[in-house]
Amino acid sequence: MADVWQTAMDHAVGAARRAGQVVREALQDDRKVMTKSSSVDLVTQTDQKVEQLIIQSVKEKFPTHRFIGEESVAAGESCVLTDAPTWIIDPIDGTTNFVHAFPFVAVSIGFSVNKQVEFGVVFSCLEDKMFTARRGKGAFCNGEPLQVSDQEDIKQSIIATEFGSSRDPDAVDRIFSSLRNVLCIPVHGVRGAGTAAINMCLVASGCVEAYYEIGIHVWDIAAGSLIVSEAGGVLMDVDGGPLDLMSRRIVAANSRTIAERIVREIDAFGPPRDDEPLRR
Numbered sequence: 001m002a003d004v005w006q007t008a009m010d011h012a013v014g015a016a017r018r019a020g021q022v023v024r025e026a027l028q029d030d031r032k033v034m035t036k037s038s039s040v041d042l043v044t045q046t047d048q049k050v051e052q053l054i055i056q057s058v059k060e061k062f063p064t065h066r067f068i069g070e071e072s073v074a075a076g077e078s079c080v081l082t083d084a085p086t087w088i089i090d091p092i093d094g095t096t097n098f099v100h101a102f103p104f105v106a107v108s109i110g111f112s113v114n115k116q117v118e119f120g121v122v123f124s125c126l127e128d129k130m131f132t133a134r135r136g137k138g139a140f141c142n143g144e145p146l147q148v149s150d151q152e153d154i155k156q157s158i159i160a161t162e163f164g165s166s167r168d169p170d171a172v173d174r175i176f177s178s179l180r181n182v183l184c185i186p187v188h189g190v191r192g193a194g195t196a197a198i199n200m201c202l203v204a205s206g207c208v209e210a211y212y213e214i215g216i217h218v219w220d221i222a223a224g225s226l227i228v229s230e231a232g233g234v235l236m237d238v239d240g241g242p243l244d245l246m247s248r249r250i251v252a253a254n255s256r257t258i259a260e261r262i263v264r265e266i267d268a269f270g271p272p273r274d275d276e277p278l279r280r
């Protein structure tokens with residue numbers, strides 16, 4: 001049977017590639033930086049322009065579909081995941097990297113139906129790597145199949161995470177305490193690309209065994225989470241329960257063994273959910 005969402009997925013790949021081209025060109029210009037929730041929560045005109053570009057192109061082709069876009073939500077749109085076909089868009093994942101020309105920047109487009117991600121597209125636009133996954137059909141980078149690492153010993157592993165965007169000393173202490181516990185397992189190393197989407201593509205590619213973070217949003221993880229699971233990885237909440245896309249918490253790993261080992265070390269606090277109306 002024909003895949004009902006294949007046309008939408010093809011459209012997402014084209015839109016992500018065009019968006020990535022805009023991002024690459026914008027890197028040549030001066031980048032005017034604005035802030036959102038705090039002095040380290042950055043946004044540029046390129047984030048807003050790229051999100052509009054993607055949404056407009058999708059609306060023309062799929063007029064009944066819904067959207068959750070990072071910059072639209074920042075501008076006051078609602079952030080509720082329904083059963084309707086929904087495009088979940090992070091126009092620039094790694095805006096801080098983009099502002100500093102640190103070379104890991106992605107366009108992330110996830111697509112959910114009945115609250116389940118059907119396909120995910122992450123375009124790492126400076127590396128020119130197009131990561132794609134269709135539910136039940138595997139994950140790919142530039143057309144080549146992806147497979148997570150088969151390393152089951154966490155002591156032989158690299159773990160990816162980020163410090164997050166809060167600079168509240170108590171919140172930073174909690175993140176550092178989890179990081180200290182993970183590092184001292186001990187693991188071979190801890191890394192972070194500065195973008196949740198690329199961190200998850202690194203898990204899918206087998207370069208790191210796991211990625212975990214608290215504080216990310218649905219647009220950071222919708223696409224990447226499917227890329228990890230379709231590459232043979234596992235997803236869970238940082239408390240060991242099932243992944244909830246709106247909970248702002250994720251462990252994405254090559255195996256259940258490694259995911260559960262990380263869960264044991266994490267201080268699983270819960271920031272306000274993405275679908276909580278007064279979270280901003």
Ligand SMILES: Nc1ncnc2c1ncn2[C@@H]1O[C@H](CO)[C@@H](O)[C@H]1OP(=O)(O)O
Nearest residue numbers: 040041092093094095162164165195196
């Ligand atoms: N100051 C900051 N440092 C790191 N990540 C930040 C950040 N502000 C926001 N983020 C977001 O948090 C995610 C996980 O760290 C990143 O993918 C990034 O997505 P963004 O660039 O789309 O905002």
Ligand SMILES: [Mg+2]
Nearest residue numbers: 090093094220
């Ligand atoms: Mg992001």
Ligand SMILES: [Mg+2]
Nearest residue numbers: 070090092093
């Ligand atoms: Mg973003």
